[in-house]
Amino acid sequence: xxISPIAILxxxxxxxxxxxxxRLPDLARSLGQSMRIxxxxxxxxxxxxxxxxxxxxxxxxxxxxIKAAPGAPGPSRPVAGEQPSQxxxxxx
Numbered sequence: 310x311x312i313s314p315i316a317i318l319x320x321x322x323x324x325x326x327x328x329x330x331x332r333l334p335d336l337a338r339s340l341g342q343s344m345r346i347x348x349x350x351x352x353x354x355x356x357x358x359x360x361x362x363x364x365x366x367x368x369x370x371x372x373x374x375i376k377a378a379p380g381a382p383g384p385s386r387p388v389a390g391e392q393p394s395q396x397x398x399x400x401x
Contacts, residue, residue, distance in 0.1 A: 328336060 324333060
C-alpha cells in the first residue's frame with residue numbers, strides 16, 4: 310500500500326490546525342520519548358523471558374530463616390531482610 314504525497318500534506322495541515330505550529334515540536338519530542346521507552350521496555354521483557362531459562366545465580370546467599378521458639382505454635386518462616394528488633398517496655 311502506498312501513501313500519496315497529497316495524503317501526507319493533508320495530515321500535516323490538519324495537525325497544524327489542530328495543535329498549532331508552536332506545539333508540534335513538543336508533541337513530536339514527547340512521541341519520540343514514548344517510542345524509546347516502549348522499545349526499551351519490550352527489550353527488557355524479551356531479555357527477562359530469555360533469562361528465565363538460564364540457571365539461577367550461584368553467588369546469591371541463601372535466605373535467612375527465623376526459627377520458632379520451642380513450644381511456640383507455628384513453623385519457621387523465611388525473612389526477606391533484617392528488621393529492627395521490637396522491644397516491649399513495661400510501665401514502671
